[in-house]
Amino acid sequence: FNETLKEKTKEIANIEAAKSDKRMSEQTEMINQLKKQLVESQRKIEQGSMQIQGETQEIAIEQFLKETFTFDEIEEIKKGVKGGDCLQKIHTREFMNCGTIYYESKRVKTFQIAWVDKLKQDMIEIGANIGVIVTEVLPSDMQRAGQVNGIWVCTFDEFKGLSAILRESLILVNKAINSQINKGD
Numbered sequence: 001f002n003e004t005l006k007e008k009t010k011e012i013a014n015i016e017a018a019k020s021d022k023r024m025s026e027q028t029e030m031i032n033q034l035k036k037q038l039v040e041s042q043r044k045i046e047q048g049s050m051q052i053q054g055e056t057q058e059i060a061i062e063q064f065l066k067e068t069f070t071f072d073e074i075e076e077i078k079k080g081v082k083g084g085d086c087l088q089k090i091h092t093r094e095f096m097n098c099g100t101i102y103y104e105s106k107r108v109k110t111f112q113i114a115w116v117d118k119l120k121q122d123m124i125e126i127g128a129n130i131g132v133i134v135t136e137v138l139p140s141d142m143q144r145a146g147q148v149n150g151i152w153v154c155t156f157d158e159f160k161g162l163s164a165i166l167r168e169s170l171i172l173v174n175k176a177i178n179s180q181i182n183k184g185d
Helices: 002-068 114-126 156-179
Strands: 073-076 086-090 099-106 130-135 146-148 151-154
Touching: 002 073, 002 086, 002 099, 002 156, 086 156, 099 114, 099 156, 114 130, 114 151, 130 156, 151 156
Parallel strands: 099 130, 130 151
Antiparallel strands: 073 086, 086 099, 146 151
């Protein structure tokens, strides 16, 4: 009887150990799946956060332009539409359509030179006079605002002063052109 009891006890112990091992494997697999889901969720949150930060800068650019240059027409380029983020059509009391400045906002960790060519192409399609990329990170060879292949590149803080200078230069060019209308050769 003792032998049978020992065998049954051993058999039950083996069955319970197998069940325990199976539960352990299932729990380990569940933990691994949860870890993967957590990593994926964190990536999505970070991506969403970056998009929100980028949109925040775009809105700040538009708002600054609208508040500072009240005669100008500031057009938001809608999300999903090809092109920059904002178009500034410059007007004064005397003249309409003195020129246009096309703004592209970037809030990323590294500057991409491809943005310059893309903005140039977008400017041709829309007929803008000047292109500006407002970015948190300047190209590695720049310490402050400047031009890269004919496109102005600046930080958000520099954008405020640069936008006034570029606007004024377009107004002066427009005045010079208009002063020559109907004057002979």
